[in-house]
Amino acid sequence: MxxxxxxxxxxxxxxxxxxxxxxxAPDAPLLTVGxxxxxxxxxxxxxxxxxxxxxxxxxxxxxxxxxxxxxxxxxxxxxxxxxxxxxxxxxxxxxxxxxxxxxxxxxxxxxxxxxxxxxxxxxxxxxxxxxxxxxxxxxxxxxxxxxxxxxxxxxxxxxxxxxxxxxxxxxxxxxxxxxxxxxxxxxKGVVCPHGYFMCWADDTGRAVRFGPGDVLYTPLPLYHITAQAVNVQLALVHRGQAIVDTRFSPRGFWRRMAELGATHVWSFGSMTPLLHQRPPDEHDRAHRVRVVWSIPWPAGFGREFEDRFGVRILCGYGSTEQGLTVVQPYDAVEPGAIGLPSPHYEVAVVDGHGAQADEGELVVRPREPASMMSGYLGRDRETMAVTRDLWYHTGDLVQRRPDGYLAFVERKTDSIRRRGENISAWEIESTAATFPGVVEAAAIGVPSPLGEHDVMLVATTSEPVEPRELFDFCVERLPYYMVPRYIRFAAELPKTPSMRVQKYRLRELGVTADSWDCEAAGLRPRRPNSS
Missing domain, CATH: 3.40.50.980 (Rossmann fold)
Known part of the structure; x- marks a missing residue:
């Protein structure tokens, strides 16, 4: 139960x-922004x-x-x-x-x-x-x-x-x-009920043992469900306070945490690797932080990070559509897994026919009402497609281990994750396809040294195209985190008999010798709307 x-x-x-x-408690501190x-x-x-x-x-x-x-x-x-x-x-x-x-x-x-x-x-x-x-x-x-x-x-x-x-x-x-x-x-617009926000906040707060007097620090953007439901509302539910920063900087980070009195830190994407790469100093342990929530759990250096900074790294699994459906137990973290099923959600691993399997797609459903999304706004067909057979289909492939932990295998979907943002390959491709000379374009994620992905664009052309010009074109039309780091031109894109691009083959090739790299050219996508 x-x-x-x-x-x-x-x-x-x-x-x-x-x-x-x-x-x-009208005078209890609740929120500080910047x-x-x-x-x-x-x-x-x-x-x-x-x-x-x-x-x-x-x-x-x-x-x-x-x-x-x-x-x-x-x-x-x-x-x-x-x-x-x-x-x-x-x-x-x-x-x-x-x-x-x-x-x-x-x-x-x-x-x-x-x-x-x-x-x-x-x-x-x-x-x-x-x-x-x-x-x-x-x-x-x-x-x-x-x-x-x-x-x-x-x-x-x-x-x-x-x-x-x-x-x-x-x-x-x-x-x-x-x-x-x-x-x-x-x-797509995910319709979130009040009860769903509350479950995110309640479940995550208990998972990280957040309580009265604790202080949660987050630099995540307030247009994300994480900063809202999982951070600010978590502090409200569990009678603590939230500090929302305007930007993340690894320089002087732990000194700042000490000044703020932070007990819990929310980290996404490259934040944890960047902190790990900083040279040691006297502030590494001179703070109150007990927990760093890191997506993903940094398996390559996680234990070293915990020992150096005197913290516990935790993580869980969820999405804008669901909730904290899988979580690493506080006292039994398994670095190679995403965690154990939450007690408030029913979780299953199914094959392509919907039958139970040891490896397959992760599907979930709530045990209580109003604990997940209500659906996609104005998109009944898409809602039905992901909630078929009375389960929400995550689109992620996992493996169920003998000890009950779930290990992430790969995304079944065509999404890319970079700098803590889920990126639509379709949006990058449809933008690149409007550049003169581009015939077809395929966007994929390639491993980043900071964790998660860098974006690579592979395109076919009808005439010579300069990668720098295509890069500048994307900079003007895409959010900075969607702009491709790598651009490669190919004679053709690998396809199935039904003419679908075989992106797994592009991912297998990865960054090739003929790939143009914006960073090697001394360029970086700017944040045009940063404040």
Whole structure:
């Protein structure tokens, strides 16, 4: 039988949790973003109710989507909480998006209100004529600006409104739509119920033994479900505090952790390898950090990392669609595995026919309602495809070991993971295919020395193409983390009889001698929208 969660089923809605914690301990520290002030639970609750009131004055009602395009700053959390207490649905937007990829998200979610940082307005402005947006709430800047046909409101007007009466919600009501990169088409909006966010926070907090007085540090972007449900809401559920940084820097990291009083650190992608590569100094153990959550678990140097920095490395398995379905036990980490099934989810390994197998696709389903996504927004067919046979099909291949641990084998899907981001190969390929002279393009992930992947683009052409020009073309049209590091031109792409590109053969070749490397050329994709 699954162990009982911290938050009872009927209380798993954010307004009830936030206001309950504020009434219980209004002065307890809850949130610090960047170099901003430390905010108490009472301050955050009051501010969220006022933001909810301000959004209601703009015509936002229960169930309405509100798009939020903000970097890591306090207003991003208040926009999320304020939308939730009103009963509306937050749609966090990746701040690195622009052009067609950004247009797709803003169009697909059908939001009529966008909360956006002033310095991101130039990215949004060209798209406005063909979007359903009516009102733009501008955060920061001295002049919100004006766009024909769109009302503009300064954030202070929204945040200074009278408090709203919190909505009466159920755990099944949606709290957010999180866009995740598709592998065969545009990004899909994952509809996340209040109960699902709560389960992420509750389960992960207990897995890392986070409790009152603990401090969670994360530099992860607040448009990700991890920073929201797994970090900020975790601190709220387990009566601790969250510190959300604006960027990660390995230089002086442990000294900063000591200054912040951090007890838990969230690490994704290259963060852990970069810390491991730093030269030893006197601050390596002069801190309170007990746990570093690292995806993936750094099997090559994990034990050495733990000994050097005096921490325990933990990890788990999940996705935007599911939850913490597999987790490494606190006292029994197996570096070569992703962990054991969570007690709150039923897990199976199946072959191509859906039968139980020792190696195959990982499928999961919750033991309680509102513990996973509700589905893909406006995409019933795609929802049914991944939830067939009463199981959610992860698209990941795993091996069940005799000791019960699950070991990751490979992705069944065509996704790439780089810098903590899940990347759609389709989006890279469709962009590259619009470059003059490119006939076909295939994007793959190749091993990176920092862990996860670097992106490689293999293309066929109808005329000579300079890799630097194709690289610059991608820089202007893709988020920095999608821009290929390697570009190789081929006479043809390997294909199946049904004309599908055999990407496994491209991955087997990897980085060849004739592959162009942007870093060898002294180039790096820039962060055009960094703040």
């Amino acid at each position: 699954a162990e009982r969660r911290t938050v009872p089923l009927h209380e798993r809605v954010l307004p009830d949790l936030l206001l309950g914690r504020a009434e219980e 170099a901003g002030p430390r905010r108490s639970t009472g301050e955050i609750a009051d501010a969220a109710l006022r933001v909810g009131g301000g959004l209601a004055r703009l015509g936002v009602a229960r169930g309405d989507p509100v798009a939020v395009m903000l970097p890591n700053r306090e207003e991003a959390v208040l926009a999320w909480f304020g939308t939730a207490v009103l009963g509306a649905v937050e749609v966090p937007v990746n701040t690195n998006l622009s052009g067609p990829l950004l247009h797709h998200v803003l169009s697909d979610c059908r939001a009529t209100v966008l909360i956006v940082a002033a310095d991101l307005l130039p990215v949004v402005r060209p798209l406005l004529p063909t979007l359903p947006l009516k009102t733009i709430v501008v955060v920061g800047g001295t002049e919100p600006g004006r766009e024909p046909g769109h009302g503009h409101v300064a954030w202070d007007e929204v945040a200074g409104a009278d408090p709203v009466a919190p909505a009466k919600l159920t755990p099944a009501d949606p709290i957010a739509v999180m866009y995740t990169s598709g592998t065969t088409g545009p990004a």
